[in-house]
Structures are given as structure tokens and as C-alpha cells.
Amino acid sequence: MKLSTRNRLSAAGILSLPVLWTTVFLFIPYAIIFTYSFYQKQFPTFVPAFQFGNYALIFTDPQYVQVLLRTAKIALIVAACALFLAYPFTYFLVFKIKSPRVRLMLYMAVIVPLWVSYLLRAYTWKTILGSEGVLNSFLVMIGVLDQPSDIFLYNQFSMVVTLTYIFVPFMVMPIYTSMEKIPRNLIEASKDLGVGPFRTFLKVTLPLTTPGIVAGATFTYCLTFGDFIASFLVGGPDGLMVANVITSQFGAALNWPLGSALAIIMLIVVLTIISLSDRVERSGRLDLA
């Protein structure tokens, strides 16, 4: 057997399993959903068809438009909050902490919660923010409140808090990586050339960590965009997200075609953002070595 044939065969052998896996569990389901999105609802279930009624409904019914916009808004706020928490923290971690052991420990402190069940972590905020929760007890104890308040839970605020908490590691990780890669002498060179610390940050550190920020923002935005558990656990009537609507279409509402159309729209939004961020990252990719 020729060497090139042998190489090709072994490559095919290695790839066959993952290709099979993604085909069966990713592409085929997507294809099914895509097909469903053109079906027509007909009480009590739905019938095969090819029509754009589901999509038309989503973009004309203010109810759906509103949910989409709200989801986008919450995802944006969560990404922004995660950035403003993660960036200073990571900056401190990379540039201010001298001991590698302490740095690793603090980094792990951010990452380790990812090993704990998502549901559990979301639930924790219920016990913190609830009217019988830790926050209320504390505020009553120190006398800020006369009696427990229910303004902390079951609204968009509690959702943003929970989602930010859950997804902030996904912001820290890429920023940490991009910051760690910056050669220290670039910052020294900047100062050597007469540039103070603040402008050095703006001109050197920030541009060089932009790929990390973009990646982190993409992660947190897309993860939030598809989330339904936070809304389910700590969201109120105004906390409904697209994913919640999709779940209900496949569940109680029994309108699979509409749910599929919503899922496809969500997929398009997420894919657009990922490809945009990929492009930004590519254009900004730099040879730091």
C-alpha cells in the first residue's frame, strides 16, 4: 500500500467517529428542526408544509419581538457586567500578584465553580436574594430595611446577577490567557518611551487584550442568549427569555413549528456573533513571540 494511501486511510479512521457523532447528534437534529420550522400548526398538532408563517409570526407579533429584544438586552448586560468584573480582576491577577502560587489559587477560585452543577449555582442565588434570603436578613439586621423586601428576586436584576455569576469564568479565562501572553517588556518599553501607566494601559495593554475581551464577550453573550434555567429559577414575569419560549412551544403549547423557527433564529443570531467575533479576532491576531 502506498504511503499516501495509508496516511489517508488512517486519517479517515481517526475522523470517522467524531464525524459520525456530530452528524447523528448535531447536523441531523438541526436539519429536523430546520424542516419543522416550515411546518404548519394544525390543532391539536402540526402538519408538514413549506411556508414562512412561523417566521412571519415571530417578526410581526410584538410578543416575540419583545422576547428576542429582551434576551439580547439581558445577554448584553450580562456580557458587560462580566467584563467589568473580570477585566480588573484578571489585570490584578496577572500584573499585580507576584507569587505564581497565589495567582494560580485565585485563578482556580474563579474556575472551580464551573465544576459545580449549574442548577445548584443558580439555585444558590435564590437563597441569597429571596425574601427569606441571606441578603434580606443581613439588611434587616443592620437596619437598612425594616422588613424583608422582595425586590431582589424574580426580576431581570436577579437574572443578570445570577447569569453574570455563572458565566464570569468564561470571561476571565480568555482575558487571562491574552493578558498572560503580553511580554512584560512591552509595558516597560512603553514607559521607557515616556508614556505614563494609564496611557500605557490604553495604548498597549488594552489593544493586546482585545482578542481576549472579544472571545469572553462572545462566550458570555451567546451562553446567556441561549439560557433558560436562570429565568426559570430566579426570573419573574418580565424575565422570559427566547429559550423559555422555545421550551414552552415544544411543551405545553405544543407548537413545534413555531418553536423550531425560534430555535433557528436563535441559532442564526449566535452563529452571526461567533463568526463576527472570529473575524475580529483574526484581524487582530498578532505575533507576540
Next chain:
Amino acid sequence: MNPVISIRNITKAFRKGLIAVDDVSLDVEEGEFITLLGPSGCGKSTMLRIIAGFEEADSGSIFLAGTDVTDFPPYRREVNMVFQDYALFPHMNVAQNVGYGLRVSGVPKDRIARKVEETLALVELADKADNRPSELSGGQRQRVSLARALARDPKVLLLDEPLSALDANLREAMQVELKHLHEKLGITFVMVTHDQTEALAMADRIVVMKDGKVSQCGTPADLYDKPANPYVARFIGTANFIDGKVMGADDRVVEVQAGAEKLRIARVDGSPASGDVRVCIRPEKLTLVANGVSPPAGENRLSGTVDEILYHGANARVRVAVDGQDPMLVDVQLKSASLRQQLPGIGSPATVCFSRSDAMLFGEDRDR
């Protein structure tokens, strides 16, 4: 004339008690090309970083052109550094890199453009202004780094092992170029290197450092001809050492017993006149005499066996094993083919001779 840099009793220790710079004082004159030379870990780079302001000294002070800058941050010191691995900003092109320091200090745009153009022309990179650093070769990056530091018209240019990342040919070319640049610009250069040939070729004055201290400071010729101690003698050029004991001394000559041989060494100021000593002699000052040929009269001689010959083209370095001593290295000029044939073969006995005035004498207490 006032020195442009005055270093006064600078001491710097790192954590774990490692003393990097130990009570160093040094004056650098305006327009001088000075080299800090030493093996890695001798504190030369730390010294440079203290001058630049990247490291804070534990004690002592630094004056730049008469101003005490000890507590100044790097961005307020009128010195600029050429970094070992260039430290070019990867997200800026060459012109932006060079103009970086000027842009921030509020120089008008057209003047920046002119200065950038001028400086890039100086390092012969005018055609690369729009390239990214990643598109340049090592030598070109080096020049950009140089241009960036020079664009701010610093009082002093600091160079941290600037040529160590270049290959041998390029390094030699850059040595010449840096030297020319120094002559042309007339500003003070302070360069750190571990490469003695580089230091000898380029510097007006060399500061040899060891364990954070200045071992000796002087012109290349001074250091080569009159090393203050065996350490400097070994670091600048090659040196042979013969251990012995002083047997007697008069005004002109010190008599040293080295094993079975008695050596007579010219006495100069500071020569030790008693106790254990080391005789130091350069390979080119030694003559190799094959067995059967009578050695020059009145010269010191040591007999041994040739055990290695390394040809360098115009000359050869012959290693001679001598009883009770370290092997001696002898440089033999090979001006003609017949001289080459006269060279004793490996394993054959030979005598090493040197005149009393070519040897240097160090006491046991001197830095080895």
C-alpha cells in the same frame, strides 16, 4: 565636564537574599560608549534596569545630567532602552512604533512624521515604515528598536544585550554599525553584554562586573594589558595561569617557584613580593620551542607535552600539558607553510617560553 550618569553606591538585593548589585559606583562621561561586561548573573542587566528605572535600588542614588532621578519612574527619565528581544509593539507598524514615544508627549503630527522618517533613514529602514514588526527579520527588528529609542533624542541610550539574538555575521555587521552610529550621534551609549569580543570591539570603556561588584573599569587596552585580577584576565581574552610561591624579590624581579621550575617575573607597582602567587600570561606572549631546539636565552621556560592543536588559519592554538600546572595555551603564528611543518606533533615534548616582562603577577588574595 560633568558626568552624564553618576551611579552612587547602588545596592539591589532580590528576594531570597540574592544580591544582584553590590555597592556599585560609576561615572559615565557625556558621549562615552561604555559597556557593562560580565557572565550571566553578575548584575549587569539589573544595573541597566536600575538606570532605566525598571528596578528600584535598595540604597544608593542615580544622577542623570546632575539631576537626582533615583525616585523617578521610567517615563520621567531621559534615557531610552534597546531591549534584548526588541520589545516592539506587535499591534503597530514600524512607523507607529518609532513615533510612539513622540505621539504621547504631544509633539505636532508633522514633526513626528519628519522625525520618524529621519530616524528610520538613519537605521536604513525607510522602506519598511508600513510593515508590521512580525514581517521583519531579526536584524530589522533590532534596527526598529534602535530607531524607536533614538527618536526621542535621549541623553543616554541603554542597550541590553542588543546583539545577542542575531546570528554571527549579522552581529559583526551590527557592531560596526552601532559604533558608527555612536560616533555620528555623539550621545552616550551604555551597553550590557556577556560577549567580551563585542565589548572589546565597541566600547570606549569597559566595566567588568562579578557577583554584583565592579571588578575593574577601564579602556579595552587597559583591561587586556593590565587586568586587575585573574578574573578580569580570564574574562577579557584568554589567559594562562601558573601557580607558584614567591622565593625572593628585588626591585626589578620577583622569583617564583612553580613546581620544579624557577620563574623570574618583572616586578611592577602592586606586584606581590611574598606568599602564594599566580603568574598570568597571554597565549600570544608564549613561544613554543620543539625539543632539540635551544630556547631563547634568559627566558622563563616550562617543559611539557603537546596534547592538542587547533588551527585557526593564520595561527594555531597549541595546548601543552605541563606537570603540576593547568595546561598552557600557546598561540603560534603560521606565516608560512614551513612554519606549519615545524609545529611539534601531538604527543611530542615541547618547551614553552616567555619573557619576564610579558607575565603578570597576582597575589592569592586577588579575585580569581
